[in-house]
Amino acid sequence: MSGDFVVSLAESDPSEKFRRLIEVGLALTSESDLSTLLGRILLEARRFTCADAGTLYLVTKDGRLQFSVVQNDSLDHSEVLVGNGSSPVTMEISPTSIAGCVTVTGSTLNIPDVYEIPGTCGFHFDRSFDLKSGYRSRSMLVVPMKNPKGKIVGVIQLINARCPGSGKDTAFSSDQEELVLCLASQAAVALDNARLTGDLRRSYAEAIHHLAKAAEYRDKDTGRHIERVGRYAAAIAGAMGLPQDYISDLLLAATLHDIGKLSIPDCILQKPGKLTSDEYREMKCHASLGGEILAGSENPVLRLASEIALSHHEHWDGSGYPHGLKGDEIPVSGQICAVADVFDALCSARCYKSAFGMQESCEILKQESGRHFSPAVVDVFFRIKDRISEIREEFA
Amino acid sequence: MSGDFVVSLAESDPSEKFRRLIEVGLALTSESDLSTLLGRILLEARRFTCADAGTLYLVTKDGRLQFSVVQNDSLDHSEVLVGNGSSPVTMEISPTSIAGCVTVTGSTLNIPDVYEIPGTCGFHFDRSFDLKSGYRSRSMLVVPMKNPKGKIVGVIQLINARCPGSGKDTAFSSDQEELVLCLASQAAVALDNARLTGDLRRSYAEAIHHLAKAAEYRDKDTGRHIERVGRYAAAIAGAMGLPQDYISDLLLAATLHDIGKLSIPDCILQKPGKLTSDEYREMKCHASLGGEILAGSENPVLRLASEIALSHHEHWDGSGYPHGLKGDEIPVSGQICAVADVFDALCSARCYKSAFGMQESCEILKQESGRHFSPAVVDVFFRIKDRISEIREEFA
Known part of the structure; x- marks a missing residue:
């Protein structure tokens, strides 16, 4: 988003601003990816006020303020600091900091120059960023992100309002206070929604994970087999250029490929020696039984999992089971x-x-390309061999 | 919602209307219950226009228009027709009906009197409702609910605008067209969000259900045991006045109580006769193993399920397993x-x-109250015995 400079809306007519506010609200509330959403919230708030820079803070579960987005056009800097795996920087919610004061009181602060805050105010401006970067913070508009239940979920801090025409430093107007406060409320709802969706997605993935683990529970020596199979499958699908939704579904669905083993008796599943041909015949039933256990679902992960359970022992040359499918009759999953x-x-x-070893295993895959395996899939596998090795080590 | 009559906003100043529109948008997008949301959308659209009546149609997956909400103040009628188990009435999307024409063209229709539609128009008004009810439909404002991707997800049809002061019949103004179109876009986003949330919740419940079924898979003769246990538990929790969220979680979590049986060998789990004391000791491990299998989750259903798996064989008098907990040391779940x-x-x-039989089973529960079982829970069980019988029959 660096270089996505702010275009002025500061001087347009009032009802035009409201129209724009509604449009922005629509865009925000239909965005379910948290990082994208957070960056967008701050950018839109800056657009409304022609602000050169800004910071978005989120209130964490344990009641701290988390630096979540920073944007600064003059320094050509734009970064979303949450949801990218790094551990985010937080600070105490204290009425002595500007953002802390807004969080505690729930009121907007509109400060013409943060270097001129009277000593009688309870809060003060922390100059450490300016000293480090050479930036000069001046005007600041800081509003709470309050959801419809009245809970403050974050703070939007806008820095250095500019005159739309001249680009000169100016103060934030009281009209802008109202607009940004409105936007912040819309942002709070959008944030709540994105989090709810995220929580549900995670819960769902976790339930699938437990299901896969349960299926593997009796099959003592498979270790982290199901996780690795999910990762390998997703990596291959990615390199094949399949759609992102399919890849996410496959990552979960592939872990369920052996769920039909729940129906195989201990005496066969846990037999140390070679299976008799009768036992092997019974063992092979796990494919169709797995397909059945997962069948009849409307949800895409379980549908895909059912397809995989049923078809992961088919061979490219038609010699597999349960249906002896051949070539592209076998679903790509x-x-x-x-x-x-x-x-x-x-x-x-x-x-x-x-x-x-890796070498020997790859050799066998190569030999079986076109017999057991799809040649196209084996080719892709060799193209991403380094990634495969990484996954193998990560989930050893 | 009957009696929740429409209060005028029709005459207030323009920017006030936009403010109100934003507020309504916030309320809509933070509502995740579909029925409540749909009723609210139509009511708010009527408030903006002082409309006496209205209908909300949704576009179904198979491309039809579904009568989803009807409201009519004069007839004192207000009804949400979806999500209540009844099979909803739908009609073809045809450009010859008013709502169909709006769906096909994506354009608003603002009709001063539906009885005076010129024959040259491609669409006509269906008088059958008026003839049946004695109602006289006159002015109509019909707008598409278009989401940010440009897809039409429904139609809002407002009937009989009234003058805010006199309450007299009037036509819808072009200002109102814009407001309602804006509101309809917000409603479309809110609807998409509510559906996404609903889909995720269902997927999640389904994954848990599959997990419970998987655990039960080897335990051949339990039939619909897990489903009944979930229902009984939820019914008891409801009658105990526990919070609704807890009850919903319990309904799912209770089905996982025996998941630890996955770790019990076939020779014990499927033994037809009485278990030896060694076998019984191993069988009892299913409680702590179940607790472990489900442990370490952040999601409330799996946390509760872990607690239940671990504690459902504890006895009120301390004689149970695995920990010999006593009385209220045992979690209420x-x-x-x-x-x-x-x-x-x-x-x-x-x-x-x-x-x-029911009689004999109840007798045993009564005898074991204060010994095996919590007396308070047994009391509640007897208070809702009729409901318990219903569940027993429904999931036989």
């Missing part, structure tokens, strides 16, 4: 998971065999 | 599920016993 599953099994020690 | 689980087991035939 099954083609991918066959490679991911067998590769991981080859690399792992099992009760009936020791582990092969 | 465990106290409830103990009653629900044992009652259902008593009423069911198992490989080691035949089914008891």
